[in-house]
Amino acid sequence: MSSTLRGEKTLNPKDQRVDAQHNRVAILAAAHDLLSKNETVSMNAIAKKAGVGSGTLYRHFSTREELILELYCHDVQRHADTVDQLLQAMEPLAALRVWLEQLAVYTRMKHGLGDALTKAAERKVVQVTYQPVIDALSRLLKAASDAGQIQPNILPDDVLLLVGALWRVPRDQAGLKQAERLLDLILRGLC
Amino acid sequence: MSSTLRGEKTLNPKDQRVDAQHNRVAILAAAHDLLSKNETVSMNAIAKKAGVGSGTLYRHFSTREELILELYCHDVQRHADTVDQLLQAMEPLAALRVWLEQLAVYTRMKHGLGDALTKAAERKVVQVTYQPVIDALSRLLKAASDAGQIQPNILPDDVLLLVGALWRVPRDQAGLKQAERLLDLILRGLC
DNA sequence: ACCTGAACACCGTTCAAGT
DNA sequence: ACCTGAACACCGTTCAAGT
Numbered sequence: 001m002s003s004t005l006r007g008e009k010t011l012n013p014k015d016q017r018v019d020a021q022h023n024r025v026a027i028l029a030a031a032h033d034l035l036s037k038n039e040t041v042s043m044n045a046i047a048k049k050a051g052v053g054s055g056t057l058y059r060h061f062s063t064r065e066e067l068i069l070e071l072y073c074h075d076v077q078r079h080a081d082t083v084d085q086l087l088q089a090m091e092p093l094a095a096l097r098v099w100l101e102q103l104a105v106y107t108r109m110k111h112g113l114g115d116a117l118t119k120a121a122e123r124k125v126v127q128v129t130y131q132p133v134i135d136a137l138s139r140l141l142k143a144a145s146d147a148g149q150i151q152p153n154i155l156p157d158d159v160l161l162l163v164g165a166l167w168r169v170p171r172d173q174a175g176l177k178q179a180e181r182l183l184d185l186i187l188r189g190l191c
Numbered sequence: 192m193s194s195t196l197r198g199e200k201t202l203n204p205k206d207q208r209v210d211a212q213h214n215r216v217a218i219l220a221a222a223h224d225l226l227s228k229n230e231t232v233s234m235n236a237i238a239k240k241a242g243v244g245s246g247t248l249y250r251h252f253s254t255r256e257e258l259i260l261e262l263y264c265h266d267v268q269r270h271a272d273t274v275d276q277l278l279q280a281m282e283p284l285a286a287l288r289v290w291l292e293q294l295a296v297y298t299r300m301k302h303g304l305g306d307a308l309t310k311a312a313e314r315k316v317v318q319v320t321y322q323p324v325i326d327a328l329s330r331l332l333k334a335a336s337d338a339g340q341i342q343p344n345i346l347p348d349d350v351l352l353l354v355g356a357l358w359r360v361p362r363d364q365a366g367l368k369q370a371e372r373l374l375d376l377i378l379r380g381l382c
Numbered sequence: 383a384c385c386t387g388a389a390c391a392c393c394g395t396t397c398a399a400g401t
Numbered sequence: 402a403c404c405t406g407a408a409c410a411c412c413g414t415t416c417a418a419g420t
Contacts, residue, residue, distance in 0.1 A: 016402090016403090017402060017403060019402095019403070019404080020402080020403060020404085023403090023404080042392080042393060042394075043393085043394060043395080044392095044393075044394080052404075052405085053404060053405040053406055054394085054395075054396090054405085054406070055395090055396075055397075055403095055404070055405065055406075056403080056404055056405075058394090058395065058396080059403075059404080062395095063394095063395095064394080154376075155372070157369070158369060158372050158373055158376060161356045161359060161360065161369070161373060162353065162356050162373060162376060162377070164355070164356055164359065165352045165353050165355055165356060168309055168352060168355065169352065178348070178349060178352070181346070181349050182349055182352060182353060184380075185345075185349060185353060185377070185380040185381065186353070186376070186377075186380060187380075188379070188380040189375075189376040189377060189378075189379040189380030189381075190376065190380075191379075207383090207384090208383060208384060210383095210384070210385080211383080211384060211385085214384090214385080233411080233412060233413075234412085234413060234414080235411095235412075235413080243385075243386085244385060244386040244387055245386085245387070245413085245414075245415090246384095246385070246386060246387075246414090246415075246416075247384075247385055247386075249413090249414065249415080250384075250385080253414095254413095254414095255413080383420100384419105384420085385418105385419080385420075386416105386417105386418085386419075386420100387416100387417105387418100387419105388415105388416095388417095388418105389414105389415085389416090389417100390413105390414085390415075390416100391412100391413095391414095391415105392411100392412075392413085392414100393410100393411075393412060393413100394409105394410095394411085394412100395408105395409085395410090395411100396407105396408085396409075396410105397405105397406100397407095397408090397409100398405105398406105398407095398408100399404105399405085399406100399407105400403105400404080400405075401402100401403085401404075401405100
């Protein structure tokens with residue numbers, strides 16, 4: 001099942017021509033490489049690094065946001081999947097804290113992703129990236145409220161928007177300290 | 192004393208030529224007009240609407256952010272100044288809530304301002320816009336903690352970063368509801 | 383001292399032409 | 402079916418030339 005951000009009929013990857021498959025991989029690799037160094041690289045720069053024409057880039061990812069989402073889709077999914085082992089290893093509230101901390105570390109590294117996640121709510125590009133995060137968060141919140149550690153009926157969307165503050169701290173030592181304090185404040189509000 | 196975002200020696204407004212003074216006002220008026228409709232208007236569009244060359248725009252405001260900060264400087268200052276009457280009219284915690292609510296309403300209207308405020312922390316453009324907000328918030332927090340309504344030693348910068356979530360909600364009915372919930376969560380965390 | 387606006391080096395995106 | 406890359410309509414910013 002090929003990933004389809006919108007409702008469009010997307011061919012199965014196997015049905016694509018081999019050069020198209022190769023280009024797609026090259027684009028993702030180039031984008032990953034360049035974006036991790038500098039979140040503002042141009043689409044043309046990505047196309048160039050990938051060794052394809054700009055038209056090809058846009059044939060695969062019809063917008064910048066779509067490229068970013070696709071790029072981090074797997075990583076995000078993997079982080080979402082850590083919920084189980086966290087819940088097994090520690091009590092729910094601690095799991096929630098660790099999971100949110102790691103999400104922040106992660107989105108601070110992948111610069112563009114944070115805002116893409118927040119904006120995903122508005123733009124209904126939901127299914128691939130936003131929804132897994134919400135689902136994972138939802139499970140953590142339920143576990144914690146079942147254990148009586150936080151209030152019930154707390155919406156995951158609200159928490160995600162709040163922790164957005166964590167990836168807006170400056171990228172230095174003081175910023176990391178601040179992120180800790182912010183998470184303390186947020187979690188205290190949930191109790 | 193002329194507003195000086197950086198350390199540069201800025202002439203007293205009176206020492207500027209009359210046409211320069213007029214242009215500055217025209218630029219601010221045009222920017223206010225266009226930015227309130229659409230936060231992404233180009234600098235050239237602002238210059239054109241103001242009836243000046245683009246070079247003139249950059250002579251007065253050497254960067255886009257500087258223009259935005261200057262633009263809302265007075266409004267922000269006025270909102271910061273409401274702290275006194277709020278503290279007189281109601282108990283500290285309620286005052287804090289109302290003030291933050293209004294700040295959110297305000298920054299949701301003036302689209303660009305919210306992020307400019309948050310980024311101001313990094314970029315040390317502090318004195319004119321960021322600092323008054325921090326000072327006002329600081330007084331509200333102190334009043335509330337003196338009254339035993341919130342914890343002591345809560346940093347205004349942390350609260351400002353958290354309430355940043357409030358101006359990232361979608362601009363519709365559901366978004367307003369969400370903003371209320373978010374403020375509840377934040378304030379609960381301070382207690 | 384200040385203004386003008388053409389010009390520069392970009393940007394994201396498109397599309398005719400090729401294979 | 403897919404790719405290429407010149408071209409388009411922008412962008413923020415600069416700077417020689419004017420007053």
